[in-house]
Amino acid sequence: GAGVSQSPRYKVAKRGQDVALRCDPISGHVSLFWYQQALGQGPEFLTYFQNEAQLDKSGLPSDRFFAERPEGSVSTLKIQRTQQEDSAVYLCASSLGQGSTEAFFGQGTRLTVV
Amino acid sequence: AQSVSQHNHHVILSEAASLELGCNYSYGGTVNLFWYVQYPGQHLQLLLKYFSGDPLVKGIKGFEAEFIKSKFSFNLRKPSVQWSDTAEYFCAVNKAAGNKLTFGGGTRVLVKP
Numbered sequence: 001g002a003g004v005s006q007s008p009r010y011k012v013a014k015r016g017q018d019v020a021l022r023c024d025p026i027s028g029h030v031s032l033f034w035y036q037q038a039l040g041q042g043p044e045f046l047t048y049f050q051n052e053a054q055l056d057k058s059g060l061p062s063d064r065f066f067a068e069r070p071e072g073s074v075s076t077l078k079i080q081r082t083q084q085e086d087s088a089v090y091l092c093a094s095s096l097g098q099g100s101t102e103a104f105f106g107q108g109t110r111l112t113v114v
Numbered sequence: 115a116q117s118v119s120q121h122n123h124h125v126i127l128s129e130a131a132s133l134e135l136g137c138n139y140s141y142g143g144t145v146n147l148f149w150y151v152q153y154p155g156q157h158l159q160l161l162l163k164y165f166s167g168d169p170l171v172k173g174i175k176g177f178e179a180e181f182i183k184s185k186f187s188f189n190l191r192k193p194s195v196q197w198s199d200t201a202e203y204f205c206a207v208n209k210a211a212g213n214k215l216t217f218g219g220g221t222r223v224l225v226k227p
């Protein structure tokens with residue numbers, strides 16, 4: 001498709017369960033970002049890839065969060081042993097590359113941990 | 115660390131009214147500034163951006179924003195809103211040499227027909 005695609009759109013996980021969230025960026029986009037958006041707040045940066053290299057993971061809240069982009073296109077955000085505070089919308093964005101002016105966002109995955 | 119604050123969490127107004135949403139950021143260096151909009155059920159979309167040059171920037175759908183460096187502000191305006199402008203609006207910044215965005219908390223705008 002023409003835009004950033006995320007799946008699943010909704011995920012309900014039991015506390016302690018592992019989850020994997022997928023992002024398909026726009027074809028040819030070098031940069032890929034993950035953000036976390038808690039209810040009623042703005043998105044907060046989690047991690048950034050340039051091609052397959054994870055250049056910045058300073059926003060990952062704990063070592064239970066792990067992201068990868070092994071072939072420089074599709075990315076997966078994995079959360080291990082989910083906790084209730086992980087409930088949020090997880091947004092993926094892509095852009096053409098370093099210094100590119102615009103990031104394009106997907107619709108997000110709404111994660112609810114029960 | 116840089117931060118972004120949006121003054122209003124909720125704004126309710128009638129069609130044809132004027133809209134102004136405040137945004138202030140804290141960062142001493144050169145920044146790029148953005149306004150994103152999220153319509154109900156849709157993804158974040160770029161409304162407008164400022165990198166350099168004329169501090170008054172015009173975006174899509176009749177929106178404009180003014181960068182006032184001395185006030186660290188980038189307020190969004192629209193002279194006459196429509197019902198279809200009902201959405202959540204986010205101000206964001208990034209450093210000139212970087213890419214990751216720092217967002218404000220968002221302002222929910224409801225335009226009554």
